[in-house]
Amino acid sequence: MYRWVCLLLVMATIVGRSTAQDMCGYKKCSALPVKPGYVNVHLVPHTHDDVGWLKTVDQYYYGANNSIQIAGVQYILDSVIPQLEMKPSRTFIYVEIAFFYRWWREQDADMRERVRKLVNNGQLEFINGGWCMNDEASTHYNAIIDQMTLGLQFLNTTFGECGRPLAAWHIDPFGHSREQASLFAQMGFDGFFFGRLDYQDKANRLKYQNMEEIWRASPDDLGPAADLFTGALYNHYVPPGGLCFDIGCGDQPVEDDMSLHDYNVANRVGIAVNTSLEQAKHFRTDHIMWTMGSDFQYQAAHTWFKNMDKLIAHTNSMENTKVNLLYSSPSCYVYHKNNASAAPPVVKFAHNNTADFFPYADQPHAFWSGYFTSRPAFKGYVRRCNNLLQVCKQLEVIGGPKFSDKVPLPTSERLREAMGVAQHHDAVSGTEKQHVANDYAMRLHAGAVECQVTLLYLLQHDSLLCSFAFQTTRAYQTYIMRIMCLNDLVIVSMTLQQRMAKDSALPPIPEFCNYLNISVCPVTENELIKSFTVTVYNPLARQLTGYYVRLPVNGDAFEVITDPKGINVITQVTKVSPRTQEIRGKRGKATHELVFAVTAPALGFSTYFVSQSSNISREKLPKNEMMTSRPRSLGEDQEIHNEHISVVFDGKTGLLKSVVNLETKVTLKVNQGFYWYNSSAGNNKASSRKSGAYVFRPNSTEAIPIQPEKSVITNVVSGQVVQEVQQMFSPWVSQAVRLYSGQRHVELEWTVGPIPIKDGLGKEIISRFDTDIMSNSTFYTDANGREMLERVVDRRLTWKLNQTEPVAGNYYPVNSRILIKDKSKQLTVLTDRSQGGSGLKNGSLELMVHRRMLYDDGYGVGEPLNETGVFGDGLVVRGKHYLLLDTPESSGQLHRALGEQLYMAPSILLSLAGSISPAQYRKDFHTNFTALKRELPSSVHLLTLEMWEDDTVLMRLENQLQKAEGGTTQNVSLPGLFKTFEVDVDSVEELTLGANFPAANLQRLTWNTESGQTKSEALRCWDAGTTTVSLQPMQICTLRFKLQRNQA
């Protein structure tokens, strides 16, 4: 009796998610015609709409460029809506909100009302609900959360509670990350389904009825709050063989007029019944799911629905078959699975999987681990754009409110949407056609420019930067126009340009230099310019110190001063390296780089004043400020060191030889070099699979060294600010190893490309560290920038692996870091973008930095991954690895702090100072600003700060240390935290991670598992009535609050 009362209570809470008159969500599920004692087959009508792949996202939406692929998403939605209206039993799910949003904007009030009705009665259900269906291997958690939030927010404001997806749906991504499941659980999803898993794993799971389980996505940190019911789909995401009814399918329709020749009901129903019974053998409970749809299907939805109607009717009318077909959805399937697990006979699910689903192989010689690195430049750009987007959103909060000028002003919106699209599993993954990759990059660029302009006008408008007010509205408008012109956002007529130029009362306009990595910056490298300012905005919630800016300049004597004390900063001027000059071509002309350390306050900026200084003679500088540059003496080991680290290079080869942490005395013997794997060629059959955009398949387990016979060192730069060893491995592979004063890490800037292909061989380039660490075939990689996962060569945690590809089968996604360790030392290498990585041999660690192939791997993209770059001869990619050496105990906090600083790097604004003196500049402009009254604790990361509605803000705080890294509970008090506004503490509401649901109302389903009943409660961080946020290790706290603007 007691049990039944409990069950009813749970039911009531679940039902309570929707309004009384609506019939959506679990209320709808509870009314579905399931039959106890039957195999209940949940038919899920769906379309899989890639947000770009063979065609661009817009081409897919409109159905343009159909010679590539007949696909038009607008027609799908046009076609499905009337079909649902025709019969209330029919259902349909929609997933990719980037498309739905486009369609919705084009609909009139009448159609919108019709759609709302279908959503409210549960016929049209949103599943997953992100802007796209994101890739899981090369995405960063910050960007995943943002893209999910963008979609979920649209659904929430448009449809309310009935628009809230209850299940996650990643039917196509090529392998699955544990962090993705953890994030989904934190978003409040009750179930998660995917289509692709290793073929050996799948066979094993089918055998033991483990296709569905409760995945433990954060076993050591978040615990049950990250547990998630997860199902691997039986038939990928396509319909059962013979039962595809799309207009483009070749299967037979249900022909049920007995008077006609081709009457085939027995055949059609026979397939349905046999398939059901066979599938049911492999699943627990008497519920199974069929994915009735595929890529871009339902453009003529009636062919599907007409035949499914008939199939359901005829199958269900058969006596003694014990098969019951019904229109359903993934969430209703989860609901009924859960019901079957709650009531006797209780069905229990496995609850022991703490692994992930990487790497994915669908055949013995097809491991999809190439895309971890594919399109490395684009992967780097996506990471940089995430950085910029966070800065942009922060300043919209700090510098707002939005003001109404007559000039149309850009916002962060375009970049939010472009980033949402770029997370798609054929975007940042690098598995799209070249023209589509170009389109993604263009979208990001357009969004990035708008964001940069947003930053500039917000900094000016709210007197954050300028300490004076604009005299007239026109002066301000003219100023904004100038910013937009200068940043290529608007093109204005010559007359207007001339008029603007005359308005000398306007302050100098800051600019961004987006090509600093190749020493190009028009503002700083112009030799006629005698002085400029450098404003450093720091998006971290704590002071940034010892961050080095490196600016292209002409001349070798500069004075850099900082405010408020007007102190001279120690600088170093080094020659632009020959390699940089070579790859930048004619795009820049700086002869030198000016390097100095900057400090910027938490969530704020500092401005530095730089002037060319002809009268500072070198002799007057202290000796240690003098720059020296000398080639290494023959045969002698080369050492560079600062106060924390010593790095030694071999006298003969010029390769990295040892690294010593001077504080802890941890010493590493290391040999670092570049190697290439020769990509397999073949016919793509069985053991002749080619390496391509998806698949990595070297034709030998041994990588070939890229190394000249003589020493790789071409130059050594030593100075007080930075010491640098320049290495040349081949005309197309070089590296600069840098040690900056005060920094605890070694920076390795690698430059790779154009990869030569004239020899007809595809090449996949790695950087490998061979060390004396006793790593015992074990290495660790991060999952989407969050938790670390242990990897052991040739091992899978949940099944016994038959390894068929010893290299590719041991490659894993590295989003931010990879490490190896033994009892006394740990080597951690952080990356600036997602890459594939491994640790194949004892003490070894490798990262794939670039790849170029001549063949397609046969998985649909239909092009070899052969990026030819701006000059057509092959893409050159430049990126950085950051090396940390310490004891295993101390390494966690170090790499977390560095990792945070890398992906939330400061934004650098440069501005011509003209004839303004530093003193005058300090009078006219603020040179130091912070939006925080106090810094956050060192392990608390300000993950999100963005405007939500008019006067509400969305903020996420994250405890970024795992327990194993020394993470403990952290508290942050909200009153008096910000300077430009006050948090209205009474209005604070804790939301689920996707920000679409109050955390207090979340009641996730409870499951019976082989290890007991799951505790589904979400971790909470905020109690109404308190003023302090409390964060457990790895917990993310999502809060929405009203803000009250403080008067400056």
Ligand SMILES: [Zn+2]
């Ligand atoms: Zn897809």
